[in-house]
Amino acid sequence: MLKNIINMLIILSSLYCYSMDMQNPQLYLGLCAEFWDFDKPIPPAKEYALFRHYVAQSTGPILEPMCGTGRYLIPLVEEGFKIDGFDASKFMFDSLCKKCTEKNITPHVWRQFLELVPETKKYNLIFIPDTSFALFTDLSHVKKCLSKIYALLLPGGKFVFDVQTIHSRWGKIGLWAKKAYKKPDGNMIVENYLPMPIVDSISPVMLRYELMEATGKILKTEEEYYPIRLYRPDEMGNLLRDVGFKTVKQVKAHDITKTPSKRDAVIVYECIK
Numbered sequence: 001m002l003k004n005i006i007n008m009l010i011i012l013s014s015l016y017c018y019s020m021d022m023q024n025p026q027l028y029l030g031l032c033a034e035f036w037d038f039d040k041p042i043p044p045a046k047e048y049a050l051f052r053h054y055v056a057q058s059t060g061p062i063l064e065p066m067c068g069t070g071r072y073l074i075p076l077v078e079e080g081f082k083i084d085g086f087d088a089s090k091f092m093f094d095s096l097c098k099k100c101t102e103k104n105i106t107p108h109v110w111r112q113f114l115e116l117v118p119e120t121k122k123y124n125l126i127f128i129p130d131t132s133f134a135l136f137t138d139l140s141h142v143k144k145c146l147s148k149i150y151a152l153l154l155p156g157g158k159f160v161f162d163v164q165t166i167h168s169r170w171g172k173i174g175l176w177a178k179k180a181y182k183k184p185d186g187n188m189i190v191e192n193y194l195p196m197p198i199v200d201s202i203s204p205v206m207l208r209y210e211l212m213e214a215t216g217k218i219l220k221t222e223e224e225y226y227p228i229r230l231y232r233p234d235e236m237g238n239l240l241r242d243v244g245f246k247t248v249k250q251v252k253a254h255d256i257t258k259t260p261s262k263r264d265a266v267i268v269y270e271c272i273k
Contacts, residue, residue: 027135028068031209031222033091035191036069038181043071043129047162050254050268051129054160055081060124063152065114066132069095077107084123086112114145122154128161131266134228137202142229146243150273159245159271162253166230168265170195170205187219188212201230233260233267240271247272 028036042048055062055076067073067085069092076083086109087093093111100107126149136142149159171177173195180190194206204227211220233250240248252258253266260267 027224027226028089028092029209029222029224030091031189031211031220032191032207032224033069033089033095035181035189035209036092037095038183038189039179039191040071042075044254046254047129048072048075050251050256051127051160052076052079053256054125054127054158054270055083058125058158060154060157061121062125062127063123064127064129065117065149066128066135067096067109068092068130068132070099070109072129073107073109074099074103074105077105078103082107084108084121086110086117088113115141115148117148117152119148119151121152122157123152124154124157126153126157126159131162131164131228133161134163134230137227137229139229143239143243146239150243150245153273155273157273159273160268162266162268163231163236164203164228164266165264166201166232167263168203168230170203173197186214188214198230202227203230204228231267233262236267236269240269245271245273 043051051072062081062083064073064083064085067087068089070085073083073085073096085096085107087096088111090111093109096109100109133145136145153159170193174197176192176194178190178192180188182188188211190210190212192208192210196204196206204225207224207226209222209224210218212218237248237250247270249270250260251268251270252260253264253268
């Protein structure tokens with residue numbers, strides 16, 4: 001009985017995430033976006049170096065879809081690279097704009113869903129770090145997003161991104177864990193997360209964010225289901241070739257000089273149109 005209930009939650013959360021992609025975003029709400037900036041203020045050095053390598057090589061326009069609050073986009077722009085970016089979450093986008101204003105930088109950024117981006121501008125490089133592409137859980141939607149990225153690229157342009165594989169794990173299934181940060185005003189922002197069983201390559205996590213006073217009084221709570229799709233290496237490669245990419249290369253995460261092993265939790269894909 002319990003297994004059936006868990007499976008139903010997973011199915012509903014997957015549909016919920018798909019609805020979020022296509023209509024009204026219900027992931028990365030206010031407390032989540034705020035927690036994100038505390039928890040991930042800067043990109044990991046190896047990941048940043050890898051994506052910077054491709055940015056530095058690019059000879060034309062560059063786009064970062066799903067750029068979030070800008071933890072890759074902003075430091076790259078501060079280095080002098082010109083990069084466009086967009087995100088579907090109002091709260092992540094508002095944080096991005098606020099940080100750009102504070103840093104006195106003016107990249108071309110906007111709020112949008114990936115599959116709805118107009119094809120009026122073409123790019124030499126499109127990159128998506130942080131395994132964010134795995135948020136698209138419905139395979140028909142995955143194909144639609146890959147097709148959109150392909151259409152947005154110039155001939156010979158590159159798409160570089162990373163995804164989690166079937167060997168990736170969130171933590172101990174069925175056990176709550178938490179992290180907390182103290183805000184400048186003295187309140188605490190808390191993330192509670194519950195990894196759930198993997199079913200049909202979907203790995204969901206139940207998330208609860210709390211804004212809490214120092215006394216322990218909870219001022220605000222937000223809950224989110226956060227399912228991600230896990231991939232077999234050949235599965236993603238086939239999807240990329242199906243939408244038209246003529247060259248698909250696997251790169252070890254995140255080392256441009258190495259190829260991934262069969263049990264790596266994350267794989268980088270370098271794709272050429």
